[in-house]
Amino acid sequence: MFADDARMRAYEEALRRVVTPRSTVLDIGAGTGMFSFIACRLGAARVWGIEPSEAIQVARDIAAANGFGDRIRFFHGESARVELPGRADVIVSDLRGALPLLPYNIPSIIDARRRFLTPGGVLIGKRDTLWAAPVEAPGHHARFIGPWESRPFGLDLGAGLKMVTNSGHPGTSAAGPIRPLADSQCWGTIDYPAVETPDMKGEFEVAARVRGTAHGILLWFDAELADGITLSNAPGKPELVWGRNLLPLSSPVEVEAGDVFCVTLEARLVGGEYVFGWNTRVTSPDGSPKASFRQSTFHGKAITLETLRRAAEK
Known part of the structure; x- marks a missing residue:
């Protein structure tokens, strides 16, 4: 997924607009953690990544290798079953396939919006x-x-x-x-x-x-x-x-x-x-x-x- 340069650059710019040194960013369906790492590089105070697959261990290893271990915490599981220590100012995700209508996309965003997003927080993507x-x-x-x-x-x-x-x-x-x-x-x-x-x-x-x-x-x-x-x-x-x-x-x-x-x-x-x-x-x-x-x-x-x-x- 991160080999798609146009997609990654667009997500990077969307994150750049909203991430501040006080931001908590939640990455749903983090995979190997690329959106999480971009949020860290942009200066987010805290980043939480949720990923149900074993790829989360790769994300943890990459975080440690790049000095992000003190700001990123990865949670292994489906987002609807995960409990977080707080709410996020920004939620970023890309759970789409050929269409956005994959079984876990919309339900995950609805749940995360209700349980994890701060009032006035930002969802990336938007529409x-x-x-x-x-x-x-x-x-x-x-x-x-x-x-x-x-x-x-x-x-x-x-x-x-x-x-x-x-x-x-x-x-x-x-x-x-x-x-x-x-x-x-x-x-x-x-x-x-x-x-x-x-x-x-x-x-x-x-x-x-x-x-x-x-x-x-x-x-x-x-x-x-x-x-x-x-x-x-x-x-x-x-x-x-x-x-x-x-x-x-x-x-x-x-x-x-x-x-x-x-x-x-x-x-x-x-x-x-x-x-x-x-x-x-x-x-x-x-x-x-x-x-x-x-x-x-x-x-x-x-x-x-x-x-x-x-x-x-x-």
Whole structure:
């Protein structure tokens, strides 16, 4: 993560604006401690880092090697289960992946804001804006979907095809170019100082600008760390460590300029995991239907009857 220079420089500048010699800084999901060390270098009086993985020992060793041991204290565990000796003036975190909708991101920030942040304290990041666009992505389709459509050895692989078309896939350029077919649309905003639920739902209607083959809905986000300090993993921008997420359509759809995409996106945190749903309807400019799909990552998981029975017995 710290090898992403653009990301690290943006976080450094956001911390520089608010850290003072009297500041207590809390780093949630500290990993190997890079945000904690930056806060120390900027002169924070105290820094607390919380990290659930064994990487915390690396952070402790780096802190000692760089003379930060007297100002940094690392806590091993999930932030919601950790008790701190006080409150922090600044809370910094980056618990995102291709989207901010990872199981531990929003719940951790809500909990930390309530229990650990001083009145008037600062959260870094501040806001994430979620974006989507229908795209043409033949390389991604060929890589992730195509093998299940090919009927190798004459086999019907429909069960596997249903699974992969109801799963999110990496939306980076590694599998080939991605071409937006319509203007990007905002489908949600996470305002970290105010958010109270980890769930998200949005919908949009947008007309295709060009002719092409729609293979899926590409998702990404813009991160506002502080006023005027932003990062984006939007298509066409240099790729960040976060990547992007591609939700495939059940089958490709040939579209003409002017055809309309009606899309509903939903993410619900269920049992410690996000379930994503995406419903897509494509119509001609006169409203006549061309395609309609209802998809969910619930159908993208292989679950045996034995597992379901054991879950029902608990």
